[in-house]
Amino acid sequence: MKAPLSEGKKAERRLGWLLCAPAALVMVAVTAYPIFYSVWLSLQRFDLKFPDQREFIGLENYVTVLTNEFWWTAFGVTMLITVVTVAVELVLGMGLAIIMHRTIIGRGLVRTSALIPYGIVTVVAAFSWRYAWTPDTGYLANLFSDGAPLTERASALGIIMLAEIWKTTPFMALLLMAGLALVPDDLLKAASMDGASAWQRFTKVMLPVMKPAILVALLFRTLDAFRVFDNIYVLTAGANQTSSVSMLAYNNLMKGLNLGIGSTMSVLIFLTVAVIAFIFVKLFGTAAPGSSDEGRR
């Protein structure tokens, strides 16, 4: 049973809604409309090459995509990239966060330089990776083998993941550093007094306190990683079965001009992202920053 709201609370709520309204309207215009439009497109046979043959076909596009091996290959690749990169980024990001948190000398410089990869436009970074891994133009390709690593599936996927990790670990570290700041020094000192080792202090004190921050960081990165596009577009353009679902959607939309199939893929990507977010929020109890119980009045 909820207690009835007081007059003051009700008025506060109304004001809250009013203040939110403009932002909500903008959100509807720029996100909700395109989403509903792609859902509408996904129910049609609509190919720009054949403008006269546009028709409503229900869920047929979904059947086509979901029974297609290219889609599932791309889905597997996307999942692999997501799981591997987020896991590696979490470990590396935690290390980086602790270093940045603990640095006393040149703190600003350390933090700024650690963030450089994240500040570089992904496409630009991806091009430098591509040249680095291409025989003749790069310094990395001939380091490991005589071949062209970007033309073979396993090595190409490895390079894509490496580029992703290099790029977004700083972001992970940034979020985790915010979490580290939540850990009270007194708590660590007390644990230390009780004889806890450094590892024990980390696992038994810091991690539990940081849990909300870690989950938020994981959620953000997982959603981001699942939409991986730029690195693949530049590094392999999806050759040798290295396409992600976003690449596949792009190819069907922009190259194939097939708005029906392409929109279907976009909607499926959207749904997958929604499911991932749901799992994080409901099962792991991830909270958006500021919405935890302590923050509530």
Next chain:
Amino acid sequence: MLLPLAACGGGDGGVPTINLYYPPEQNLQTVIDNCNEQAQGRYRIEYRVLPRGADDQRVQMVRRLAAGDRGMDVLGLDVTWTQEFASANWILPWTGDARAEVERGTLAGPLESARYEDELFGAPKNTNVQLLWYRTDLVEQPPETWDDMIAQAQRLKEQGQPYQVLTMGAQYEGLVAFYNTLVASAGGQILNEDGTEAVFDEGAVRALEVLQRFATAGVTSASFTNALEDDVRLAFQSGNGAFQLNWPFVYPALQEGAPELADKVGWARYPGVDAGQPSRVTIGGVNLAVSRFSDHPDEAFEAALCIRDAENQKFSAINDGVPPTIESIYADPEMTEAYPMKDEILAELRDGATRPLTPAYQNVSTVLSVTLSPPSAIRPQETADELRRSVQDALESKGVLPG
């Protein structure tokens, strides 16, 4: 105050600007300058250079045309895109005198690539066709069939000589063109006449057999399945190959890059599939089309006609190496020096093979390149059955394009 206005062009009273979107071609600006001079102020062509990659060129044009962009007037379309752009209602048909002028003296193959549903949608500006390049010091008689060429290469291999047959085998358009040549040479068909149905008949199956046999005969280079045009050229220039199947651009490059080898390189017609049956080789090239959204269609047609007229085509052939589409140019004495292989090119062009003519070519090509790659894994009959299904889906824009 007048200058900035004039630079905008297209404004009231000003000289209409005709924006030509065309792939990079080194000396095309000279052609455009000629045409601007000829126009005497009726219009002014501006050369907007498209990206180098064919996919990037197409995506840029498609995206802008789908949005009804009025800033594009004349478009340089790869021969495989004309039907798609016509079907999507993005380009205007050539009619009346302009059409008659385009058709006059133009080779049948390139002209065929510019037609869609009995109308002409493009003016062939240049064409292209691959030849067989071979080492005259190793090969006595250029092979007339693939079987012959494979046997010759194997013999050279046994003798410890350079033996490789170098051509494009990566998963991309080049592999599709390769297969298309084999199908046409075997008298087969990929699609029916209307381009509405996937056929993959007996000839198409035999083409698959040849492709598979070639890939597994031990005569290709190790990087066959990764090789694009330029990789093939470089491999041949480095002396590993006895044969090279490639576009004519390799010839000037060879003279510049490996002059001592150039003296030992001859050319011949692309090998066929059956003895006594000359090959039919896939033609490439560019068609000029006028955008439906152009504000100055009349001037745009006129500009396109000028760019592709006989004099300018000859200029481009000699200076940029692109083979002309007007047959009479080949007889011009000036061509002999720039194009010593012009007789072979013309012979192949006279019965050249177009790639499947359908608005869905991009999809068909993607499906083909994925299924044919790697060629060593082809199982002719099964692969043909698989292709018949997936290409049919691609034609009906039902299937998923592989990424």
